[in-house]
Structure formats: structure tokens, C-alpha cells
Amino acid sequence: MGLLVDGKWHDKWYDTAKHGGRFVREDARFRNWITADGSAGPGGSAGFTAEADRYHLYVSLACPWAHRTLIFRALKGLQELIPVSVVHPHMLASGWEFAPDPEPLHGSRFLHELYTRADDTYTGRVTVPVLWDKKQQTIVSNESAEIIRMFNGAFDHLTANTEDFCPIGLLPEIDRINEFVYHRVNNGVYRCGFATTQDAYEEAFHELFGALDELELLLGKSRYLVGDRLTEADWRLFTTLVRFDAVYFCHFKTNQRMISSYAHLQGYLKELYQYPGVRETVNFEHIKQHYFFSHGHMNPARIVPLGPVLDLDSPHGRHI
Template identity: 55%
Template sequence: MSVDGAASALQFPREADARGAFVRQQSRFRDWVTTDGSSDHPAAAGRYHLYVSLACPWASRTLIVRRLKRLEEAIGLTVVDPLRDARGWRFLPEEPDPVNGFAFVAEAYAASDPAFDGRVTVPVLWDKQAGRIVNNESTDIVRMLNSAFDEWGDPAVDLYPEPLRAEIDALNERIYETVNNGVYRAGFASTQAAYEEAFEALFETLEWLEQRLASRRYLTGDAITEADWRLFVTLVRFDAVYVGHFKCNLRRIADYPHLDGYLRDLYQQPGIAETVNLDHIKRHYYMTHPQINPSRIVPRGPALDFDAPHDRARLAA
């Protein structure tokens, strides 16, 4: 492909290197909600609001942790339209923004940083009292939800326990680079070499995960941690979207016995199924990436049964 051809094939031209590889932009807002008064955003019930898309895996991480920590009453939530256009994520007439009356998430970015000119992403954690975005990095938001709001949530749920932090961090690093972001690096590549590099790293890690999960129920053992939920949001989208749309088609998750059972085990945890909306997921990917799917036709399949038995409990110690 010529240089001009590669450029025209880019879904996000500003997020690519000279080789045609996708290079995700850095999150703009990285402030923290704290319990000790060390930041401008003290933990409080009712002060913060999450803007998410049910289609977006990064946003889904935060939605899952909010649910598991039982923070529904403490932190508000608004779900945006899964169909994103040139103006970015928009609020639906049936679920308008209850905090600011914004029509688009881009307005939250402009209110927080008028000079921002990057791609508007979700999730967004909004401080209603300060009138600005606290954070738009899902990794940070997950950690805040896990510990900063325990006074109003369930302190018994700890997805980042101290004894496992080094192991969780190492897992997150590899899984993010080659799986979570790896599917995007394959799907948004504009050269064969960049695609194949991402493709090979993705399936090498999936095979490594398959072997790891052959002898343990979850990634670190018997307890579910944030590493599992970070992986889950990619796995649950994989066969429906990434296999075809992002050309990640060496194998499906259904072709990995241990990964497939692990996916169903996580999906069947209380409250998780309600965070997964395959209609939003499929319509978002197939209808909002015109460089990849110019017809915007959404496939009818595949048939997926996340409620099927998984037999993973036999691996518990």
C-alpha cells in the first residue's frame, strides 16, 4: 500500500505511526478522587457522575466495578448513544445528560479544557461540584471506585488486594498491550506489517492465557481481581466483533476451552450480565468505523450463549 493509501485507510489519522500502526492517544484528565484530602476531589456520595458507553470496553470496566462495589446510589451514571459520529459520543433523547444538559460528551471536555483538540473518549468521571472532568482514564477510575468510595459501597470487595498487586500489575501490562489494545492495533492497522505484528502478539497471549487458566479458576488463583475484569471486557466482545471486524480470526474464544469457560464464569457472576449489551456493542463497532466497514451493515450472528455451564468451580482450591 502506498503512503497515501495507508493514510486514507486510517480510522484515526492522528493516532498512527509512520509504519501504519495504531498508537492510542494518552488520556487527558488524570486527577484523583481521594479520601484524605490530598486532591481537589474529595470522596463524597452524590458528588461524582460517570458517563459511559455500553459498547466501549474501557467504559465497561468502570461500569462493572461500580456494580460490584454497590456504588449505584453514590455515583450517578449516564449511558450514551452507541453510534458515534464526527461529533463524538452523544446523549440519547431517552437518556439525556442529567448533570449539565450536554448534548455531546465533547461539551464536558470543552468545559474542563477549552484547548482540548484530541479524540473524545469514555469513560468520563465528572465532578459535579467542581464542574469539570476528574479523570477519563479507565485504569485510574477502576482503582478509585475500588477504594475511594468504600464508605458508601461494599468495602468487602477488593479487586486490587495488596498481596496480589505486583502480579496484577504484571498481568495488566501484558494483557493491555497485546489483548485489550492489541485487538485495536490489529483492527486499526493500515499496513500488513503492522497488522501482522499485532495479530501475532494477540494470539500468542491468548494461548498463554489458555494455558494459565487450565490450572486456576481466575488469573491470580481463586479470587477475582481487576485483572480478570480488564480481560473480560475484551473477551466478551471478541467473537461478536473482533474476529470479523478487526480481522482477529486465527481462533475464536469459543475455540479455547479454558478461556471460553472462564468467560462464561465471569459473565455469570451476579450483576455482570446487565453490563453487557451486544446490540450496543455490535452496532457501535460495525456502524462507526467507516474505514473498516464502509457499508455499515451489522452482522446478524454469531450465536453466543454466555449462560451455558462452565464447570470452572472444580479448579477452586
């Protein structure tokens, strides 16, 4: 686990000391947008036109951020257009690794090689997901929140799949919920797990469970987070909920309650898990292997727990 400094790999854990023991996630650095006509998107440069056989997605099946991109790739029928490579679940001294086989485009063994191929002076963390452009030989984006927005609309003219998880009229509410869920839930579990002081952990813990209580109330009245229509906001919450009982509850000490003990959140989680195409994007073997094995300072014997038994296939009972 580490980062690149001026294009050189350093094996180094997060520096929480400079934030009073709090884990603060770095902003992603590659922020271009694929658009239907190649015009610039909300950030970055123009020139990334939506085309077949041009882009490649690198993910970890363990990572909740990368998982969002796999879900949108499936929901939007992009599997043929955008091939995917999966890193090994164990992220060790050299960071994310392609094993047993190197990745197919350049024969790289490590994800950091793709970052330096795109920018040989890159400084920052080497994260998944990565959306690669074969034409310009660079990273389009390593920000999942933006990759899923591109997937939602940029390729519609090629796939004829016009399902819209970010309808314009609902965007302000989707963005409001995303902001709340990102800080308190998606990143909230990491803020609990990677805290290095008791105070930092407790602050994140209370924010997380306060948020889950609010979401439980909301989902008692509403089928989805933004009314009766499934939106991007739901998929962003889903990737954290689906890992919660299997990993975060124990490994990140987010152990006030399991998701399975909330009537509405659990039904909602099951409904999303059972949505066509989504179950296939969930890999509990990678999820558990990654967290419990990779974080040796948190779990020195690297024992991967066998439980808990999860029940995500039974009827979800959501008919609000």
C-alpha cells in the same frame, strides 16, 4: 469521529501513518484521583473527596474501557452514589453523542462539550469513560484503569462494601498481568483492527494470538489470572473477551480462532459473565451497533451482522 484541538472539534480519524501503519493509543489527559479523605492520589490534584451525590459517570455500553468502570460500579455497590449516563452507540462525525436526550447535568448533546467545559483549550481525543465532578465542574479522570482503582477502594466507608479486587499483596502480579493483557489483548485487538499496513496488522495479530495461547495455558492450571482469587486483572481481560467473538473476530480481523474454541478461556469468560451483577453490564446491541456502524471506512455499507450465536449462560464448568 474526531478530536479537539485548542478546544475546537475536528472530524479526523487516527493518524496511523506516523507510526508505520500502527495504531498507537493516546494517553488520557485528566488524571486526578478521588480519595476517601480528599488527599491527592498517585497523580493529579487533591480535593476530590469521596462523597455521595458529587460524581457522575459517562460511558458507552459498547466500549471495553468504559465497561470496566460499569463493572466496578456494580461490584462495589456504587450505583446509588455514582449515577451514569450512556452515549448513543453510533460514534459519527461529531464523536460520542447523547441521543435521543441530552445528558442530564448540562444539557450537552456531545461528549466533547464536557471536555471543553472542563478545559476550553483542551487538545486531544474525546473518549469514554469520563468521571465528572459536579462540585468543581470538571473531569476527575478519563482513564478507566485509574477510575476502577478509585472505585475499588475510595468509597468503601460510604458503601460498607470492602470487597477488594486489588489486594496489596497481589498488586505486583496484578500489574504485571495487566501490562501484558493491555498491550497484547485489550489494545491488541484495536492494533489489529485499526492497523493500516499488512505488517502492522500481522505483528499485532501474532502478539494477540500468542497471548491468548499463554492465557489459555494459565487458565488450564489456575482458576483466575492471579491464582484462586478474582482480581482486577480478570475484569480487565473480561471486557475484551466478551466482545471478541461478536465483534473483533470479524470486524478487527482477529480471526485465527474464536474465544469459544478455547476450552479454558471460554469457561472462564462464562464464569465472569455469570458473576452476580455483571451480565447486566453487557449490552450486545450497543456493542455490535457501535463497532460495525460507526467505523464506516472499515464497513462502508454499515451492515451490522446478525450472528454469531453466543453461549454465555450455560454452565461454565470452572472448578479448578
